Amino acid sequence: MSTIEFKQISKVYADHTAVAPFDLTIADGEFLVLVGPSGCGKTTTLRMLSGLEMPSSGQIFIDGKEITHVEPKDRDIAMVFQNYALYPHMTVYENMAYALKLRKVDKKTIQTTVNKTAAMLDLQKLLDRYPRQLSGGQQQRVALGRAIVRKPKVFLMDEPLSNLDAKLRVQTRTELIQLHNRLNATIVYVTHDQIEAMTMGTRIVLMKDGIIQQIGTPMELYRKPTNRFVAGFIGMPPMQFLSGSIKKEADFIIFQGENCRLKLRGECQSSGDVYLGIRPENLKLSSKNQSSIIKGTVTVIENIGSEVIVHLTVGHEQLVAKIPAATEPPLQGDSVTVLPDEAPIHIFDKATEKTIARLYIAP
Amino acid sequence: MIAQTKNAFGDSKQALLFLLPSLLLFAVFTFYPLFASIKLSLYNTDLMGQASTFAGFQHYVDMFSSPQFFQSLLVTLLFTLYTVIPGILLALFLACTVNRQLKGIAIFRTIFAFPLSIAVAGASMIFMMMFNPSSGICNYFLQLFHLQAVFWLSDPKWALISIAIINIWRSVGFNTIVLLSGLQTIPEQIYESARIDGAVSWRQFIDITLPLLSPTLFFVFIVSVINSLQTFGEINILTQGGPVDATNVIVYSIYREAFFNTNFSYASAESIILFFMILLLTLLEFRFLEKRVFYK
Numbered sequence: 001m002s003t004i005e006f007k008q009i010s011k012v013y014a015d016h017t018a019v020a021p022f023d024l025t026i027a028d029g030e031f032l033v034l035v036g037p038s039g040c041g042k043t044t045t046l047r048m049l050s051g052l053e054m055p056s057s058g059q060i061f062i063d064g065k066e067i068t069h070v071e072p073k074d075r076d077i078a079m080v081f082q083n084y085a086l087y088p089h090m091t092v093y094e095n096m097a098y099a100l101k102l103r104k105v106d107k108k109t110i111q112t113t114v115n116k117t118a119a120m121l122d123l124q125k126l127l128d129r130y131p132r133q134l135s136g137g138q139q140q141r142v143a144l145g146r147a148i149v150r151k152p153k154v155f156l157m158d159e160p161l162s163n164l165d166a167k168l169r170v171q172t173r174t175e176l177i178q179l180h181n182r183l184n185a186t187i188v189y190v191t192h193d194q195i196e197a198m199t200m201g202t203r204i205v206l207m208k209d210g211i212i213q214q215i216g217t218p219m220e221l222y223r224k225p226t227n228r229f230v231a232g233f234i235g236m237p238p239m240q241f242l243s244g245s246i247k248k249e250a251d252f253i254i255f256q257g258e259n260c261r262l263k264l265r266g267e268c269q270s271s272g273d274v275y276l277g278i279r280p281e282n283l284k285l286s287s288k289n290q291s292s293i294i295k296g297t298v299t300v301i302e303n304i305g306s307e308v309i310v311h312l313t314v315g316h317e318q319l320v321a322k323i324p325a326a327t328e329p330p331l332q333g334d335s336v337t338v339l340p341d342e343a344p345i346h347i348f349d350k351a352t353e354k355t356i357a358r359l360y361i362a363p
Numbered sequence: 364m365i366a367q368t369k370n371a372f373g374d375s376k377q378a379l380l381f382l383l384p385s386l387l388l389f390a391v392f393t394f395y396p397l398f399a400s401i402k403l404s405l406y407n408t409d410l411m412g413q414a415s416t417f418a419g420f421q422h423y424v425d426m427f428s429s430p431q432f433f434q435s436l437l438v439t440l441l442f443t444l445y446t447v448i449p450g451i452l453l454a455l456f457l458a459c460t461v462n463r464q465l466k467g468i469a470i471f472r473t474i475f476a477f478p479l480s481i482a483v484a485g486a487s488m489i490f491m492m493m494f495n496p497s498s499g500i501c502n503y504f505l506q507l508f509h510l511q512a513v514f515w516l517s518d519p520k521w522a523l524i525s526i527a528i529i530n531i532w533r534s535v536g537f538n539t540i541v542l543l544s545g546l547q548t549i550p551e552q553i554y555e556s557a558r559i560d561g562a563v564s565w566r567q568f569i570d571i572t573l574p575l576l577s578p579t580l581f582f583v584f585i586v587s588v589i590n591s592l593q594t595f596g597e598i599n600i601l602t603q604g605g606p607v608d609a610t611n612v613i614v615y616s617i618y619r620e621a622f623f624n625t626n627f628s629y630a631s632a633e634s635i636i637l638f639f640m641i642l643l644l645t646l647l648e649f650r651f652l653e654k655r656v657f658y659k
Contacts, residue, residue, distance in 0.1 A: 052558065072558045074558045082548070083552060087556075087557075087570075098557075098562075099561055103561055146560075197561070
């Protein structure tokens with residue numbers, strides 16, 4: 001039941017800026033995901049919120065109360081670490097009870113709380129075990145349990161799934177979403193995995209080089225990326241880019257690139273050199289449209305059952321298209337034409353890489 | 364199956380070959396003297412230290428009925444107490460202090476290794492000068508604080524403590540380095556987790572550092588006890604067991620019995636007792652380490 005507010009928070013180390021000043025308000029019960037490539041400042045941001053790291057400037061508030069320089073223990077937060085950081089010399093029960101013991105909660109209450117949490121996470125049979133006797137997935141659940149027993153205002157999670165194998169990661173992802181729904185807690189979650197961000201976050205903060213690129217719901221980031229980096233980070237396979245130039249021609253906008261010409265409709269004030277961005281799932285093999293064409297040569301075919309991923313060379317550039325498996329896939333070396341479907345096509349300024357327009361293919 | 368057995372046999376033969384040099388050294392310099400001592404302790408000896416007539420357990424009986432032996436035992440125990448506990452506490456304090464990411468900390472870590480490289484004779488001479496009642500620096504400082512001068516090495520009340528100080532100084536570097544390496548195996552995130560859980564510094568020390576350091580602490584404890592049980596150089600150089608037997612630890616008593624009183628069999632009996640004391644400690648250590656060394 002808590003809101004979090006960052007006001008002009010930044011972290012500067014001797015020779016570089018880890019996090020540039022930013023403002024951010026996290027609503028009560030939100031599942032906020034900080035995502036970005038390694039070294040983007042997401043973990044530093046989380047650690048400033050936890051109190052393990054002091055910001056170089058700015059203020060942090062939880063529930064309107066300033067906690068910028070408050071000790072971690074007095075912030076009423078709980079954290080799940082990437083490598084779980086369980087106490088190796090304590091049993092599962094002791095690990096979960098430790099924070100309560102330090103807060104001088106009476107033994108009976110500790111016992112009920114730990115047992116209840118253990119039941120929720122299916123840990124009852126493991127309470128007497130030591131962390132070294134548990135599998136990675138079990139350790140991860142203990143780390144979660146240790147956070148839950150505290151009933152903190154905010155849960156902080158630092159890449160909690162990255163040490164799990166792929167199958168377990170997907171399963172735990174679902175469990176975490178359910179847990180969030182059940183606890184109705186405010187969660188701040190750090191990951192470098194855009195799929196985790198997309199599936200779990202109610203809102204995503206995408207960072208790069210210490211600077212926030214975009215804040216929004218997963219679908220906002222997917223549909224309306226503010227720049228080329230966001231566009232290329234979200235989605236799997238990521239958005240594809242072709243370089244070229246645009247110019248107005250009657251009521252239409254013409255994109256001209258190497259082996260590629262597209263007749264587009266929509267609002268666009270600028271002209272000149274741009275990047276054109278299309279998501280692989282919005283490309284289809286076709287030759288019907290006379291006014292638009294992307295000509296390429298197939299280099300690799302990846303058939304993953306439900307769909308086929310086609311890698312193409314278009315002039316000197318690479319392009320990936322995701323087509324339904326029902327379509328007869330082309331063969332390696334084939335010359336093919338592809339066209340975007342009705343989904344928006346993103347236009348980025350070549351110099352600033354900022355989004356300048358969202359256009360549609362003209363019939 | 365046959366091939367496997369043959370292979371295993373071949374392997375163990377090869378292993379034995381590699382072990383041979385050390386086994387040989389052990390046999391000549393450890394096992395043989397050990398059995399020779401046991402034998403000597405059961406015989407009467409001549410002036411040259413050769414076994415002459417069989418005495419059975421007579422020397423052990425003599426030893427356990429001698430008040431001097433018990434005095435030696437008491438002094439040894441006190442000496443162990445004076446050196447081991449303060450020595451480890453000091454080393455633990457230093458290790459915790461040095462276990463930080465501060466600039467120039469490497470210099471301090473190197474300094475800790477210095478006492479290790481100074482021979483016992485050298486260290487004894489340094490401390491003899493420092494302990495000098497009239498010109499030594501120790502009494503100089505006492506005087507600064509208007510305290511009475513102490514006869515460090517010639518006062519029976521102080522002699523054992525003075526020797527203990529030298530012993531602590533000599534071993535604190537080693538202990539600190541070992542404890543420091545133990546501290547560095549404790550992941551930083553466990554402390555961070557404890558900080559968030561609500562543990563203040565001293566709680567972290569009690570709940571995290573001490574238990575996770577316990578295997579290392581126990582190792583240092585055993586090594587320190589054995590080390591202090593075997594202290595000889597400082598005593599031989601500075602006090603020769605005196606004044607009035609105040610520093611006559613068992614090792615020194617063995618030396619005196621054997622080489623001054625030419626009572627080799629009695630000295631052997633004493634050394635066998637010392638051997639069993641140390642053996643017991645070593646076994647204890649292995650037991651403990653087996654149980655607790657596999658955190659992770």
